[in-house]
Amino acid sequence: MGSSDHGAPSFVRLAAHPLRWRLLSELSAGDYQVRELVELVGEPQNLVSYHLRQLRDGALVTARRSSFDARQTYYHLDLERCAQELAATGAALHPALRLGPVAPAIGTARPSAVLFTCTGNSARSPIAEALLRHHGGGRVEVASAGSHPRRQLHPEAVQVLRERYGIDLTGRPRHLDAVADRRFDYVITLCDKVREVCPDFRDRPRRVHWSIPDPAATDGDAFVRAADEIDTRVRYLLPRLANHERSEND
Structure with a gap:
């Protein structure tokens, strides 16, 4: 174009x-x-x-x-x-x-709370959690969980975040039940399956879907592609969170 x-x-x-x-x-x-x-x-x-x-x-x-x-x-x-x-x-x-690139923006009001979910909570959702925490600079409350959590984080997810973004991904996958009582402003589903089974949360958070294929089910550099796509989406999410914070503070 x-x-x-x-x-x-x-x-x-x-x-x-x-x-x-x-x-x-x-x-x-x-x-x-x-x-x-x-x-x-x-x-x-x-x-x-x-x-x-x-x-x-x-x-x-x-x-x-x-x-x-x-x-x-x-x-x-x-x-x-x-x-x-x-x-x-x-x-x-x-x-x-000529417009410049979008700059991450987070306000100074009450931090937005975001939950990322996928089925296993071993790759896509913890990658999103880590990247939003990284780009948000501590100004976003962020968590991730899965409908059927794996026993551990996928090693390629850990590797791609360390090598590509300098982020150490730690912790263990957890079930959606573990965050059921928490307040969230956004609940973002990253796989099509979990979108169908994701429970309702209190205070009616905004539901958003990012349809991202499971990198563990794909060959080649699937984890790199998934992390890069999530990173782009996270960076464009930040201005929305800033707007949300300003409206909450008005």
Whole structure:
């Protein structure tokens, strides 16, 4: 995607459509299936599917088969790509309008509390917990748990965090029951299976889904790819947490 000499940059043309903007806005919070997006935007499924295809063709949105039910597909907004396209869009209008990268931001009010969950709590959710704690600089209360916790952390998860991010991942997987009485502002599921069985928590935290394949079930550099994707999502979560803290303090 890029700008044209005779028209608006393609990001502008894509995002300017009201329904596509609604879809982008909903997907900016987390991953959804088509039927869920239909309910959120209140438009027919064929129309939603058409505009999702436009966003996929423009490389702003990706699709991934559910690891729990392969008949379902989760749609994901590539926030990093959106940031690049927004920066290029500003520069296309005037060099002084080039946007800089998103900076992690955490407010000074009561810290947000975030729970990450996956099935085994041995790779994806502890990686997310460690990365949010790292990027949040102590300004976020964060925990992780699983519906069917493994006996220990996956050694490749420990290795990739140490080698790639300089983080020592320690502790043992724990069950969701161990955090059932805690207050959370966000509960983020990182695998499609646990999304279906994740219990309700008190105070009605915001539920968000990140559809990330189990790296232990994939060959090659799956743990590197999973950690990098989680890291990107965590960095873009931080400004949302800051906004949440400010609204709680108002």
